[in-house]
Amino acid sequence: MNVVVLSKFVPNPEGVPELGDDNLIKREGVEGALDPGDEFGVEAGLQLAEASGGEVTVISMGPDAGATQAIRKALSMGAAKAVLITDPQLKGSDALVTAKVLAAAIKKQEFDVVIAGVESTDGYTGTLPMTIAELLGLPALSFAKHIEQADGKLTIQRQTETGYDVVECPTPAVITVTAGANSPRYPTLKGIMQAKSKPVDQLDVAGLGLSGEDVTPSQTVEAVNPAPEKAAGEVIEDDGSAAKRIADLLSEAKVI
């Protein structure tokens, strides 16, 4: 079973990213990493491929330096090869443009399954994999917290508001993986060394057969303004009396 895993470089996933003068998140010349949510996707892809004798291809779109870093991490975890899509025209892409670009890149691969995280840690749009599935005409198993395969059929546990559903479908298909669905492996030293010599195919918009019109975003940020600030509260050191203070506040709020 050959698996394509979508991965993204996100600036400063643990903290607050920076905005540039154009009101877009700065993606070049900033510290960052493979989206932590995507590590679960890479791990899920590796498990499917290893169990069935296939391989994982990782695809990433973004400015060269960052996307290469994301790809390198996935390759060092065990992906066999990568596709890097980088093009200045893609700066400020919206969800539809990103979906068209990634769908075009996926079509160039031989695959049984496409895996993505359920949402990115910077943009949180959370709809991209489904748009890609529809562009490719594929069924999708979304919000998977557990994945199994047997006889060319995929079965997942799908997260719901109140529990989970069991959903199945034949390949080819798209799967979105929730954070926590597995335990992403740490790259080994050997894996890190091998990653350096694995093939990375670099493509731009024209190389994907897309036009300038295809990649023109229909959504623009007009303004970014600070939200009204909340008045600062009181911060105390616990000297043993904090429990009483909290209980007083709960009484005031009439909840005890």
Add this chain to the structure above:
Amino acid sequence: MTKVWVYADVGESGTVNSGALELLTKARSMDGAEVSAVALGPGATEAAAKLGEHGAATVYASDDAVYADHLAQPAAHALHGLIQEHQPNLVLFGLTYPSRDVAGRLQALTGSTLMSNATDLVDAGKAQTQIFGGTKIVDVALGGPDPKLVLFRPKSFPAEPGGGTAEVVPVNAEIGDDLKVATRTERHEEAATGPKLEDAAVVISGGRGLQEAGNFKLLDELAALISKSAVGATRAVVDSGWVPYSYQVGQTGKTVKPSVYIAVGISGATQHLVGMKEAKRIIAINKDPEAPIFKLADLGVVGDALKVIPALTEEIKSRKG
């Protein structure tokens, strides 16, 4: 006139996701808006009364189980058919799992713009979102062809019935076998005790500062003494498997607006703040005086949660006599 549609997630017994009712309330307040709802799946026709009461003049409904049994593909295609026929300007969705899937697929079919995580709708061509834990408000212009697709965070608007009734228009879309591929075979409900997180008056949430899964019982013991309370958690501890996903408060997870939110051992990552910052009162307990959560707290306690929480439990017990 602006045709505003709301896609409503419905349950078998005619229940409606609260997000859809919030969006209908907002839609009917817009100048010159003609408001309709689309409900697909068992319970849709029964849900129409509630949708009408909240502002839908028309409800396009189908009770066909195909929409519930096969993930998103049938619903996206039926919705696309309705859109081609009736040409709405805006289609609004609540940020639920099924709606996210339908909206994502729909975008590929309509080729129109999609904005997610919206928190306010300015007009038919502009919406707002909040970023960086709600510290900044972003105005987004929605361009390109209609309909614009916008997904809203829960509780972005109040849900208020206005007393209207909806005309129910049956949807008879043809769903081919090629759209019935991903199939649901089982359903599992996790047993929940007490009120749902979203409805609780007091939410007590735990984070990494609790140090280990076993210490969550300290929160349960406290919650047992406070009526209408529920226990929540951060993404970090849910990902670590300490508590089930249904506990998660934040960007990925529940949005809560309780009277009191008690953040226990939670540093205050953006991902978490988005889900709780609208609480009326926020109490935070954390060892690190620099934790971002203290900026939001009405009362911040710099201290060891493993000492403060048991002390609070004892204090409340003694006050109750």
